[in-house]
Structure formats: structure tokens, C-alpha cells
Amino acid sequence: xxxxxxxxxxxxxxxxxxxxxxxxxxxxxxxxxxxxxxxxxxxxxxxxxxxxxxxxxxxxxxxxxxxxxxxxxxxxxxxxxxxxxxxxxxxxxxxxxxxxxxxxxxxxxxxxxxxxxxxxxxxxxxxxxxxxxxxxxxxxxxxxxxxxxxxxxxxxxxxxxxxxxxxxxxxxxxxxxxxxxxxxxxxxxxxxxxxxxxxxxxxxxxxxxxxxxxxxxxxxxxxxxxxxxxxxxxxxxxxxxxxxxxxxxxxxxxxxxxxxxxxxxxxxxxxxxxxxxxxxxxxxxxxxxxxxxxxxxxxxxxxxxxxxxxxxxxxxxxxxxxxxxxxxxxxxxxxxxxxxxxxxxxxxxxxxxxxxxxxxxxxxxxxxxxxxxxxxxxxxxxxxxxxxxxxxxxxxxxxxxxxxxxxxxxxxxxxxxxxxxxxxxxxxxxxxxxxxxxxxxxxxxxxxxxxxxxxxxxxxxxxxxxxxxxx
Amino acid sequence: xxxxxxxxxxxxxxxxxxxxxxxxxxxxxxxxxxxxxxxxxxxxxxxxxxxxxxxxxxxxxxxxxxxxxxxxxxxxxxxxxxxxxxxxxxxxxxxxxxxxxxxxxxxxxxxxxxxxxxxxxxxxxxxxxxxxxxxxxxxxxxxxxxxxxxxxxxxxxxxxxxxxxxxxxxxxxxxxxxxxxxxxxxxxxxxxxxxxxxxxxxxxxxxxxxxxxxxxxxxxxxxxxxxxxxxxxxxxxx
Ligand code: HEM
Numbered sequence: 001x002x003x004x005x006x007x008x009x010x011x012x013x014x015x016x017x018x019x020x021x022x023x024x025x026x027x028x029x030x031x032x033x034x035x036x037x038x039x040x041x042x043x044x045x046x047x048x049x050x051x052x053x054x055x056x057x058x059x060x061x062x063x064x065x066x067x068x069x070x071x072x073x074x075x076x077x078x079x080x081x082x083x084x085x086x087x088x089x090x091x092x093x094x095x096x097x098x099x100x101x102x103x104x105x106x107x108x109x110x111x112x113x114x115x116x117x118x119x120x121x122x123x124x125x126x127x128x129x130x131x132x133x134x135x136x137x138x139x140x141x142x143x144x145x146x147x148x149x150x151x152x153x154x155x156x157x158x159x160x161x162x163x164x165x166x167x168x169x170x171x172x173x174x175x176x177x178x179x180x181x182x183x184x185x186x187x188x189x190x191x192x193x194x195x196x197x198x199x200x201x202x203x204x205x206x207x208x209x210x211x212x213x214x215x216x217x218x219x220x221x222x223x224x225x226x227x228x229x230x231x232x233x234x235x236x237x238x239x240x241x242x243x244x245x246x247x248x249x250x251x252x253x254x255x256x257x258x259x260x261x262x263x264x265x266x267x268x269x270x271x272x273x274x275x276x277x278x279x280x281x282x283x284x285x286x287x288x289x290x291x292x293x294x295x296x297x298x299x300x301x302x303x304x305x306x307x308x309x310x311x312x313x314x315x316x317x318x319x320x321x322x323x324x325x326x327x328x329x330x331x332x333x334x335x336x337x338x339x340x341x342x343x344x345x346x347x348x349x350x351x352x353x354x355x356x357x358x359x360x361x362x363x364x365x366x367x368x369x370x371x372x373x374x375x376x377x378x379x380x381x382x383x384x385x386x387x388x389x390x391x392x393x394x395x396x397x398x399x400x401x402x403x404x405x406x407x408x409x410x411x412x413x414x415x416x417x418x419x420x421x422x423x424x425x426x427x428x429x430x431x432x433x434x435x436x437x438x439x440x441x442x443x444x445x446x447x448x449x450x451x452x453x454x455x456x457x458x459x460x461x462x463x464x465x466x467x468x469x470x471x
Numbered sequence: 472x473x474x475x476x477x478x479x480x481x482x483x484x485x486x487x488x489x490x491x492x493x494x495x496x497x498x499x500x501x502x503x504x505x506x507x508x509x510x511x512x513x514x515x516x517x518x519x520x521x522x523x524x525x526x527x528x529x530x531x532x533x534x535x536x537x538x539x540x541x542x543x544x545x546x547x548x549x550x551x552x553x554x555x556x557x558x559x560x561x562x563x564x565x566x567x568x569x570x571x572x573x574x575x576x577x578x579x580x581x582x583x584x585x586x587x588x589x590x591x592x593x594x595x596x597x598x599x600x601x602x603x604x605x606x607x608x609x610x611x612x613x614x615x616x617x618x619x620x621x622x623x624x625x626x627x628x629x630x631x632x633x634x635x636x637x638x639x640x641x642x643x644x645x646x647x648x649x650x651x652x653x654x655x656x657x658x659x660x661x662x663x664x665x666x667x668x669x670x671x672x673x674x675x676x677x678x679x680x681x682x683x684x685x686x687x688x689x690x691x692x693x694x695x696x697x698x699x700x701x702x703x704x705x706x707x708x709x
Contacts, residue, residue, distance in 0.1 A: 091627045103519035104590065209600040211623040344567040344699040344709055347597050390592050390627070398519075399589040403526055405568060408700040408709055412523045420521065 005198070005205075007183075009225050009459045010057035013069045013131065013357060014201060014385060015183050017174070018055075020067065020133040023159040023359045024140040025231075025381060027119050028128040028151035030079035033471070036128075037080060039150035041467035043068070044460055051150075052132070052143045056460060066134040066143055070463070071229050071455030073097060076127030081469035082222075089217045090456070093390045094228060098454045099123045104398045106420035111449040117233070119154035120451030126154065129231055129455055157233065159359030159381040165295075168236045168360055168368060168378045169417070169446075170285075172295030175316050176337065178353040190313040193339070200353050202227055203387050208351045214388045217456075222466070225459035227385055230393040233361075233451040234418070235379040238368035241417075241446045248440055249280040260432035269304035284440070287430050288416040290333025298333075302326035303433075328431050330410040332417050335400045343406040345399075352395045355385040379450070389454055416440075418447045501675060510673075510680045511655045515637030516591050517688050526589060527697045528570060530689040532638040533583040535613040540579040548581050548612050555605045562602040567709065568594055570698045581612060586689075588697040591637075595630050599623055640685040648673060 012018070030036045039051055046053030055067040072080070074095050078087060093101055099113035107113060119126060128151060132143045140158075147153065167173045178196040179188045199207035203216045204224045217223035252258050253276065262270070262279055270279035282305060286292040292305035300319040301307055307315055321327060321341030327334055334341065340349060362368065362378030386392030402419050404410035409429070414421050416428040423444050429437040458466065486492045517529040537544055552559075552574050563569050572585035587594045599606060603623040610616030615632070622629045642648055650660035652673060665673075678684070699709035 092631055103521060106521075108521045209596075209623075211603065211621075212600050212626055213624045215625070215627045344697070345565075345593075345597055346567055347565045347601050348593075351600070388627075390630070391596055395590065395593045395596075398526075399593055403523055403589060405527075405589045405697060405699075408697060408703040411527070411697045411700055414523075425523075 007057040011069045012055040012057045018067045018133045021135045024132045025157040026130040027155040029125045030127045031152040035150045037467045044463045066139045070130045071457045079127050081471035098452050106402050107449045116451045159361045168238050170293045191317045222462045227457050228389045229455040230384040232382045235377050235448045235450050237446045244443050245281040248284045249277045252280045290331035299327035329407040352392050358382040421445045510676045512680045513639040524695040527695040531585045534580050551608045558602045558605050565601045566597045638685045639681040640688045643687050
């Protein structure tokens with residue numbers, strides 16, 4: 001195994017985020033393989049003004065005007081002429097594609113692939129998803145024009161960063177990420193979470209599982225230093241979520257144990273000027289996520305969202321869970337990363353880490369909380385990146401985010417914010433100061449899958465390899 | 472099938488019991504059907520379900536052909552399990568999602584039968600990560616197993632292999648078979664809808680592709696609970 005790595009060989013969006021204001025995803029079909037391969041050759045070489053250069057991991061001295069990266073589906077690899085004996089070395093879930101894994105991923109009912117927005121309702125035609133990051137739209141348009149000369153553009157998705165790194169539903173996001181040896185990321189300087197081995201995020205390196213190596217697709221030139229990405233378009237029902245917070249707060253106000261959730265007179269610690277109803281809404285939102293909407297960890301500060309320095313590492317990243325945690329085991333944060341806390345699959349702590357890159361989408365000039373705008377769609381363009389889709393993304397989705405197998409007290413329930421819920425069967429236990437719980441019920445599915453694809457993110461040498469195929 | 476008997480119906484109904492017909496169907500009719508309408512082998516194990524209670528207490532029936540099914544070969548297999556009992560218990564403890572597991576020697580096969588919670592791939596992967604060396608020993612006794620050793624370096628292949636050797640679980644609603652066959656052949660399930668009449672034929676063809684199957688997914692005497700829920704309730708820790 002070659003564990004040496006040259007960061008210059010990696011695409012730049014894997015180990016860190018670009019922190020640009022805008023993103024555009026181009027969903028592409030390879031209708032002329034020769035033209036597509038010529039494009040890839042020029043994009044790797046980076047010496048052709050008419051073709052955007054692939055952005056590499058190497059840190060830059062001057063920020064480029066835009067960043068450009070690509071991911072390919074199995075169908076895309078095939079369309080470019082990858083020989084079938086090489087294709088056979090890719091993992092089954094990638095070969096089958098995201099739509100064939102629908103039930104596992106909670107993509108049923110309104111989220112079923114048959115209901116996905118074009119072009120994702122024709123997954124066999126989705127070959128390449130290219131991403132362009134920039135701070136202004138003309139840059140994005142220019143790159144799109146260049147790409148359109150070599151590929152058939154099936155669809156375009158635009159995303160943007162909301163203020164303060166927020167996502168719809170109002171939470172600050174992009175706080176916790178895995179961090180890696182040999183990668184120097186200023187964003188993570190004060191984080192004291194365990195270091196993740198490179199094999200979490202790149203093919204060809206030791207993984208968090210002792211002795212376990214994930215298969216590197218062959219030839220090594222194609223597989224080594226590559227990784228996989230679950231690209232997901234997730235619509236968020238903002239009005240529905242806020243409505244549910246109202247319903248929950250109404251019910252809590254009448255609940256005999258409500259003082260164990262919020263001591264009378266402490267509303268100001270939840271938010272300046274909040275009344276009791278308003279403060280209870282925020283407590284429900286915070287327990288469901290595992291963070292207050294301002295990003296402060298619920299575990300680190302269970303009784304107050306208002307803290308002197310919400311950006312201090314102890315409120316952001318440096319905390320852990322245990323059997324007495326106030327952060328509910330069913331919260332989003334604890335489901336997707338139980339950290340060092342107690343879980344049923346004792347072997348699995350820290351083995352299912354995901355690198356997340358996401359931006360929001362939807363009309364910016366209308367208020368998503370107003371019911372009269374219900375016909376519009378807002379959400380997240382999410383990338384969940386890891387060296388093994390089955391061991392990381394799917395493992396989190398099917399046993400932890402949904403089902404809740406990691407803790408017998410939540411087994412049979414789904415992530416309250418992002419799970420495949422229905423009002424008839426959903427439940428979530430709020431934790432109380434005295435160790436008790438109050439069970440919330442009746443919340444609908446707040447997030448619906450609108451599209452997506454399993455993508456292989458090749459290294460730079462791999463893109464060169466693909467550009468030299470024929471057929 | 473009709474009950475009100477015209478002589479022809481009675482005659483047709485009696486066909487399966489007639490020697491000449493059995494002969495004809497076994498050696499001519501079924502082989503001809505199989506040639507005309509081959510069925511892909513259906514994948515093993517329980518199917519993914521949207522219903523949480525269906526995703527716990529799931530059954531694995533792993534049937535692996537022994538390389539050497541002579542008494543000596545069987546003794547080796549027996550020894551391999553006996554020598555690893557401690558590891559197996561340690562594995563059950565660390566993976567946490569298994570209710571019961573047992574090994575059987577049955578004709579030319581070594582079988583591993585278990586009841587587990589959640590996703591099949593996660594269950595197998597976590598086991599390899601915990602006690603991969605035990606799996607190495609077991610698959611070294613099995614035809615086609617050598618390519619999988621060490622299992623810790625062949626996780627993806629091992630999971631696919633186990634999936635392929637796990638018995639197909641015939642659906643509890645017989646007509647669901649149509650949809651499964653459609654999906655396996657890359658068609659959209661039940662469109663166009665199938666004629667109920669063709670079910671016996673489809674079943675025979677499928678049993679040609681999957682001769683060993685599990686009849687139904689196994690029956691639970693009480694609603695599905697996870698192993699950890701059971702342990703938690705009895706206060707034995709999870
Ligand atoms: C619309 C969909 C989603 C939204 C709006 C969302 C939002 C959030 C927010 C606000 C946080 C806390 C901020 C942070 O710690 O960085 C978070 C954390 C996280 N989310 Fe999500 N999420 C979504 C879906 C998902 C899905 C589907 C997965 C996994 C399959 C996931 C995995 C994670 C992980 C791994 C963390 C970090 C937890 C930690 O390390 O402690 N998220 N998410």
C-alpha cells in the first residue's frame with residue numbers, strides 16, 4: 001500500500017471547503033465521449049483558456065476566481081469508456097447507484113426516486129456532476145458555457161451560503177467536520193476531537209477500523225486518492241418546521257413537567273426578550289438538533305443558548321456524550337456522530353464519519369416561513385463524502401439517522417429533523433433536568449429528497465487516466 | 472383453480488400425480504421453460520423495509536459449500552468453530568446487534584444461521600472489523616473462500632459474497648414474487664401486472680435458480696425488538 005500522498009494530486013473540495021458565496025452544480029450527460037475526454041484532459045492540464053481547470057488541494061497563494069471540480073456516476077465512468085474489468089472493481093452500492101438504494105436511505109413516499117425532480121428522475125443519464133464555486137454569477141455562467149461545449153447539460157442547481165453559515169430551519173451549520181493528520185486546516189486549529197485516519201476520506205489509506213482497508217478500484221491510477229460522494233438535494237419544509245415548534249410549545253406549556261424543561265424566569269437565557277412560548281420553541285429546536293440555533297452545543301450548554309462566547313471551542317466542538325448526557329440520544333447531532341458516547345455497536349464509534357459540504361438553495365426574496373409561499377422550495381444541496389459509501393453514508397442513514405439502532409431508548413424512531421417520519425408514528429424524547437423525559441409525537445417529515453447521485457471523486461491522475469481512454 | 476369438476480379439470484388437476492406427466496415435466500417441460508425464460512438468482516437475506524419493526528430481528532441463513540465434506544473435513548470445520556468460541560462471544564458483545572448465531576454442518580455445507588438487527592452490510596462489516604480472523608478460518612474451509620482472505624482487506628467482496636450465499640427469503644405474500652423477479656431482471660415491478668395463474672410456473676422457475684430458499688422471512692412470536700432493547704429491559708447492559 002502506498003501511503004505517501006501528494007496533496008497536489010487531490011481535487012480541492014475533498015479535504016476543505018472553499019468558502020465561496022455561490023455554487024452551481026452542472027448535471028451532465030456524456031453524449032460525445034471523445035469531446036468529454038478532450039475536455040477532461042484540458043481540465044487536468046489547466047493550460048487551456050477555453051476549459052476550466054480542475055481545482056487542486058494544494059493551498060493557493062492567490063485565491064482563484066472560481067473553483068471547479070467533478071464527480072462521476074458509474075454510468076458516467078462507463079460512458080467515458082472505462083473497461084468493464086475496471087468497472088467491476090467498484091463497490092456494489094456505487095455500481096447500483098443511489099436510486100437503487102432508496103429504501104435503505106429513507107427515500108420512499110414523497111422522497112421516492114420516481115418523484116425526484118428532473119434530471120434525477122432519469123438516473124441512467126446522469127453521468128457527471130460538476131461543481132463551480134465563485135463569488136459572482138457571471139463567473140458561474142462563463143464556466144457553464146465552457147462545460148456545455150463538451151457535455152450535454154441536463155440540469156443546473158444553484159446554491160448560496162446563507163448569512164453566518166446558517167441553513168434553512170435557522171441553525172448555524174458547518175461547525176463539526178472530521179479532521180485529518182497531515183492536513184493543516186486553520187478552521188480546525190482548536191478542535192480537540194480525535195484525528196481521523198486518511199482512509200476515512202481517501203481510498204488507499206488505513207481506516208478507523210483496525211486492519212480494515214477499503215478496496216481501491218483498479219487500476220490504482222484510477223482508484224488511488226479518489227473518494228465517494230453522496231450528492232443529495234434535500235428540500236426543507238421551513239414553514240412546517242416552524243409550525244410544529246408552535247404546536248410543541250403549546251403542548252409543553254400545559255405539560256405538568258414543563259418546569260423541568262425550562263425553569264420559570266429563565267427565558268432570557270434562551271434568547272433575549274423571549275416569552276415562555278418562544279423559549280420552549282427554541283428548546284425543542286435545540287434538542288432536536290443537538291445545537292441551539294446559534295450553533296452552541298446543547299450538550300455543552302443545556303440550559304442556556306445565551307453564553308458569553310458562543311464561538312468558543314467548548315461550545316462548538318470540544319465536548320463528548322455519556323450516559324448522563326442532556327443532549328438527547330435521538331438528536332440529529334448524536335445520531336450522525338455519536339462521538340465517544342455509548343452506542344450499541346461498540347466497535348463503530350468514529351467509524352462512520354462524513355465530510356460535509358453543503359449550501360442552501362431556493363428563492364431568496366420570499367420568506368420561507370410564510371405559509372402563502374408553500375408552493376416554493378427551499379433546501380440544502382448536500383455532499384456527504386467518505387471513502388466508503390456503504391460503511392459511512394449508508395451506515396449512518398439506515399441504522400442511525402433512521403431506525404436509531406445505536407441506543408435502545410431511541411430504537412424505532414427516526415431523526416426528528418431529517419428522518420423519514422410520518423405524523424402517525426413519529427416520536428422524540430425531550431430530556432429534562434431531573435433525568436426524566438417528555439415524549440413529542442405527531443411531527444411530519446420535514447426534509448424530502450428531491451434528487452441525488454452517488455459520485456466517484458477521482459484524483460487528478462485518475463482524471464488524466466479517464467481522458468486517455470478510448471471507445 | 473376451479474373446484475366444480477368438469478372431467479377435463481379433474482384430469483388436469485390429477486396430472487401432477489401421474490408418473491408419465493412427472494417424467495415429462497421434469498425432463499422436458501421445466502428444462503424447456505428454464506431455457507426460454509431463465510430467472511436470475513434472487514438475492515439473499517431480508518429485504519429493506521420502510522417499517523422500523525421490520526428492520527430488527529432479521530434472519531440470516533448463510534449456506535456455504537464445504538471444500539472437503541468428508542468426516543475429516545467436517546472435523547476441521549468443527550474444530551475451527553470450537554477453537555474460536557471466545558472470539559465469537561467477544562464479537563457478539565462488541566457488535567451488539569445480534570440476538571443469536573449458530574453454526575451447522577449439513578450435508579455438504581457449513582451453515583451460519585443468525586438473527587440480527589438493522590442493515591446486513593453494517594452487521595457483516597462490524598463483525599469483520601471485530602473478529603475478521605474467525606471469518607478467515609471459516610471461509611478457508613469453503614469453496615470460493617480463498618479469494619476473500621484476509622476478509623479485513625476484502626470487506627466489500629466479503630459482504631457481496633455473504634449476501635450471495637445467504638438464502639433467498641420467499642415473500643410472505645406469494646404474489647410479491649412477481650415484483651422481485653421483475654426488479655432482478657431490470658424491469659419495473661408489476662407493470663404490466665402479472666396473471667395470477669402464472670404464479671406456480673414462476674415459482675418453479677425461481678426454484679430452479681434458487682434451489683435452497685427460506686420459506687418466508689422467519690416468524691416472530693412477538694413484535695420486533697432489538698437485541699439491545701431486550702438486554703436493556705432485563706438489566707444485563709447494552
Ligand atoms: C437538510 C438536511 C440537513 C441539514 C439542514 C443539516 C443540518 C445540520 C446542522 C445544523 C448541524 C450542526 C452543525 C455542525 O455541527 O456542523 C449538522 C451536523 C451534522 N450533520 Fe446534518 N443536516 C442535514 C442532513 C444530514 C444528513 C442526511 C447527514 C448524514 C447522513 C448529516 C450529517 C451530519 C453530521 C455528520 C454532522 C456533524 C455532527 C458532529 O460531528 O457532531 N446531516 N447538520
